[in-house]
Amino acid sequence: xxxxxxxxxxxxxxxxxxVAALFSLAALVSGGLIAAAPASSAAVSPHTxxxxxxxxxxxxxxxxGQMHCLGLVRTDVEQHLGITDDAAPSGLGPADLQxxxxxxxxxGSGATVAIVDAYDDPNAEQDLATYRAQYGLPExxxxxxxxxxxxxxxxxxxxxxxxxxxxxxxxxxxxxxxACPQCHILLVEANSATMDDLGAAVNRAVTMGAKYVSNSYxxxxxxxxxxxxxxxxxxxxxxITVSSGDSGYGVEYPAASQYVTAVxxxxxxxxxxxxxxxxxxxxxxxxxxGAGSGCSAYDPKxxxxxxxxxxxxxxxxxxxxxxxxxxxxxxDSYQASGWNVYGGTSASSxxxxxxxxxxxxxxxxxxxxxxxxxHPSALNDVTSGSNGxxxxxxxxxxxxxxxxxxxxxxxxxxxxxxxxxxxxxxxRR
Numbered sequence: 116x117x118x119x120x121x122x123x124x125x126x127x128x129x130x131x132x133x134v135a136a137l138f139s140l141a142a143l144v145s146g147g148l149i150a151a152a153p154a155s156s157a158a159v160s161p162h163t164x165x166x167x168x169x170x171x172x173x174x175x176x177x178x179x180g181q182m183h184c185l186g187l188v189r190t191d192v193e194q195h196l197g198i199t200d201d202a203a204p205s206g207l208g209p210a211d212l213q214x215x216x217x218x219x220x221x222x223g224s225g226a227t228v229a230i231v232d233a234y235d236d237p238n239a240e241q242d243l244a245t246y247r248a249q250y251g252l253p254e255x256x257x258x259x260x261x262x263x264x265x266x267x268x269x270x271x272x273x274x275x276x277x278x279x280x281x282x283x284x285x286x287x288x289x290x291x292x293x294a295c296p297q298c299h300i301l302l303v304e305a306n307s308a309t310m311d312d313l314g315a316a317v318n319r320a321v322t323m324g325a326k327y328v329s330n331s332y333x334x335x336x337x338x339x340x341x342x343x344x345x346x347x348x349x350x351x352x353x354x355i356t357v358s359s360g361d362s363g364y365g366v367e368y369p370a371a372s373q374y375v376t377a378v379x380x381x382x383x384x385x386x387x388x389x390x391x392x393x394x395x396x397x398x399x400x401x402x403x404x405g406a407g408s409g410c411s412a413y414d415p416k417x418x419x420x421x422x423x424x425x426x427x428x429x430x431x432x433x434x435x436x437x438x439x440x441x442x443x444x445x446x447d448s449y450q451a452s453g454w455n456v457y458g459g460t461s462a463s464s465x466x467x468x469x470x471x472x473x474x475x476x477x478x479x480x481x482x483x484x485x486x487x488x489x490h491p492s493a494l495n496d497v498t499s500g501s502n503g504x505x506x507x508x509x510x511x512x513x514x515x516x517x518x519x520x521x522x523x524x525x526x527x528x529x530x531x532x533x534x535x536x537x538x539x540x541x542x543r544r
Contacts, residue, residue, distance in 0.1 A: 167191060167440045169458065171361075172286075173279040173308070173332075180310045180339070182332040184232065184283035185358040186461035187439045196453035198249050206444030206456040207383070207436065209250050209293035212466065215383055215392040216294070216435070216495075216526040218473060223295040226472040229325035230291065230300065230465060231316045233308040233332070234277035236284040238449040239264060243300070245453075246289045246446040252296045264302045267316040269323060274306045278450035285447035286457045287331055287465045293443070294469035301325050308332070310369070314347030321350050326476055329468035330357045330375075331461035333367030333407070340368045340413045348374040354471035354483035354532075358460035359431040360407025363398050364503025364511040364519075366430050371411035376484040377430045378467045379521050380406035380437020380460045381497055396500025396513045396520040397438040397458075405502035406437055406460055408519030409510050419485035422517050424507040433487050433531075434497065434521040435463035467526070474529035486532055487523050491516070493531035494524030 168191045173184035192205050213220050236242075240262055247255055255261035266272050284302065291300050303320045305312040313332065320328045328350075348355055348369060355375045360367040370377040380397040398405020410425035422429050436443065439458025446454055477483045487494060497513050502520045505511035510519035517523055526532070 169439045172282040176308070176334070179335070179337055182233070182308045182310060182313055182334045184280055184332045184461060185361050185459045186283045186286050186331065186457055187361060187459040188282060189439050189442060189456040189458070192456045194452035194455055196448060198245060204249065204444040204446075204454040206442050208444050209252065209296065212293045212436070212443070216466075216470065217528040218294055218470065218526065219529070220296055222297065222473045222529070223469070224297040225299065226295070226327065226476075227299040227301050227325045228291045228295065228465070228468050228472050229320035229323070229328040230284065230287040230302045231305065231313060231320055231328060231330050232280055232284050232287060232302070233305045233313060234275055234280040235273040235304050236281035236449055237276050238281065238447075239284050239288065239302060242285050242446050242448050243288050243292065245448075247292055249446070252292055255292065255300060261299050262302075263300070264304065265319065265323065267303060267305045267312060267319050269319050274304055276449070280308075281449040282445075282447045282451060282457075283331060283461055286443075286445045286461055287329060289445050290443065290462055290465040291329070291469050294466045295472050298469060298472050310334070310343055310347075314343060317347050317355070321353055326353055327468045327472045328353060328355045329465040330355065330369060331464045333358060333360050333370055336366060336368045336371055336412050338413060340371065343369065344372050344374055344414065348372045350374070351482060352477050352479045354468060354477055356464045356468040356471070358464040361404060361459045362407060363402040363405040364409055364505055365407055366409045366411050367407055370407065370430050371414045371428050373414050373417045373428055374482060374484065376467060376487075377432045377522070378460060378463045379408060379431030379434035379519070380463050381434050381521055381525060382438035382500070383436035383441045390495070394436075394495065394497050394525055396497065396502055398500065398502030398520060400501040400504060402503030406431065406434065406520045408502055409505065417482070417484065419488040421488075422509070424510055429510070430519065431522040432484060433467060433494065433523055433525065435466040435525050437463045470526045470529055471532045474532040478534035481534055483532070483534070486534055489535065490531040491523045493527060495527045496524045497521040
């Protein structure tokens, strides 16, 4: 991906983006995501360019103020349309995510999670219905009041349809469904992928009553970001989550906003531990693809961040699964082939927004981004993996306590995402 403009620690990333992921197909096989590869497509070792093949859902832009979505779709997994009765789709499903993150499937009733994306997905509601029917989740439709779609002005004059952003929308609404089946979903579609239009859609979602707003997009930092903070993201009492980026070590906006929860990414696989799952950083020491992290060039450090390697805002705060090699099942039929396996920090942001919804209404006047810092021991601490090379080391390498790629860790229930007094956990580095 394109480099950022900053010279501060953690602010630069390798130019360009690898098209192929840097992880082995073995992760998918051992995690039960696909059947063992045929002899003609042997699994490869990590850190090669021959691992799971992916493509970006949205093209990147170097224009100032232009955002791109952060979803990745696997191109080496068989796709099919419609509900399948005889086998589950490839990729992690709702039961997997609820198990991995110890989520209460019956909580969140009536809470509205807003999804903010650019352009229109004409098939959003019908694809959502297919996803939920496949997994036996309750109906979420316009008819029963669970699903609502709006343009950035709150009406129904939807923007131009776009197949890439439609895939992103499918990923986002499916992850809300998986993590919080009882939640309502508000999809707000921005007129374009500019920060001004996406920011207007964020404001619209809050105006329409959403207390949880997920943003799965990002772009280069620039000097106008603090002004965008004030205009679009300063909403006390609302949990706003933002994907940290998919290009490895380096910072994007609006994940760098001081008012949001920046969500990094992990590789998530089943194991024989008491938890039943293990996680490591999504990325590699070679960089190029993986969860974004580092020091913001422009945004001030929020008071709840205590790490010492960044004088300004540190990214990320928390994390969830994002590695396409251990990716999630998504259903998208708009100029697409139905069931796919998706990854990117576009997956982790709506998961975390949904966990906030499961945890209950944020306290008035507070910034929910601060909540995990008061409850670090209520998270799964991710202690292995890297998304590049950096100094100080914790900004790109996982370890005990806070680190850049995974923040304070991943959900272990909802306690870390609820308002309340601090625990005795150590959130400092």
